[in-house]
């Protein structure tokens with residue numbers, strides 16, 4: 001599933017020992033595998049090759065410009081949600097025509113920047129937003145394309161925070177309203193409304209919501225065409241599920257097997273916006289055990305990474321498999337799952353140093369015994385790990401390292417104390 005594996009009890013990222021990186025770069029550190037990024041991208045490209053497909057990697061999941069560069073080189077487009085992400089994509093040398101701009105609250109400044117850059121599509125969430133885009137395009141003498149985000153009212157059966165495809169959300173318009181938006185704005189010359197965007201929350205464990213959404217949208221496409229509108233692309237947004245535990249989510253080819261037959265010969269270009277399915281297991285975070293302690297009946301490992309470095313467990317109760325970087329060979333895990341039980345493990349809480357009781361990475365977790373100074377790897381930390389990190393508690397953000405075969409390089413330095421106060425005025 002990725003390029004992080006144990007050899008003789010030592011964890012490797014591709015061909016580099018993780019302990020070597022930790023010794024040279026320090027901890028906590030995010031370590032990414034270039035090969036894993038590219039193989040996930042290639043699998044999606046291959047799976048959807050029968051359709052005219054553009055894959056727009058969702059920058060917010062993991063946004064280091066060095067990563068965006070090799071993704072762009074491999075043919076990826078980008079899904080952006082802010083002017084900052086547009087800046088990153090352009091810095092990475094992205095093909096602007098393969099950029100789609102999503103988000104419910106785009107500012108005029110961000111819209112003008114994207115118009116100037118000549119991005120592929122604006123994903124539109126409301127009439128007011130579309131009217132504003134038209135005004136700005138006309139004023140600046142630019143021409144662009146837009147995709148209307150339509151809410152197919154499909155329940156993704158997932159965590160409430162990340163469900164976005166049902167009727168009662170702030171995102172998009174419903175199917176009935178979509179026809180009126182096309183009737184009112186469909187023939188504008190500056191903003192060509194010519195695509196439909198559907199976005200479902202991610203982390204689904206089945207492909208059904210995607211197929212159901214496509215089945216609900218196709219009749220709308222036919223109807224719009226019959227009414228004289230051009231609809232030439234479908235942006236099927238929301239990422240696919242990512243493998244946080246071994247083999248629990250559909251693969252790119254599973255998704256394609258449901259979606260491709262529905263869209264064949266429909267005259268629609270397909271845009272996909274995968275984020276975490278590309279990068280989640282392309283990265284790990286490595287931390288060092290500072291102390292172990294017994295608190296009542298519980299044992300704790302206090303590590304040098306906290307919720308400011310990786311917030312997903314505290315924020316959504318997300319599961320990350322955690323295992324020592326070096327173990328006896330009989331304790332090498334054969335899969336990464338919450339219920340993995342091996343002889344010789346003990347149950348502990350793995351917590352960070354931040355002054356919040358929510359600062360934990362794992363609770364009641366069975367792992368091999370650890371002691372002060374041991375290294376722990378937090379797996380599948382590539383998505384929404386570093387990109388959601390903060391300086392809370394005035395902690396310096398970790399370094400980011402990219403591994404490529406037997407080489408590794410720091411792609412973002414560990415922040416310094418000076419960085420923490422750099423923008424604060426000396427009054």
Ligand SMILES: *Cc1c(COP(=O)(O)O)cnc(C)c1O
Nearest residue numbers: 058102202238239273274275276
């Ligand atoms: C975040 C986001 C995605 C990607 O979501 P993942 O769950 O990381 O795959 C796709 N499209 C849009 C518009 C997004 O905001």
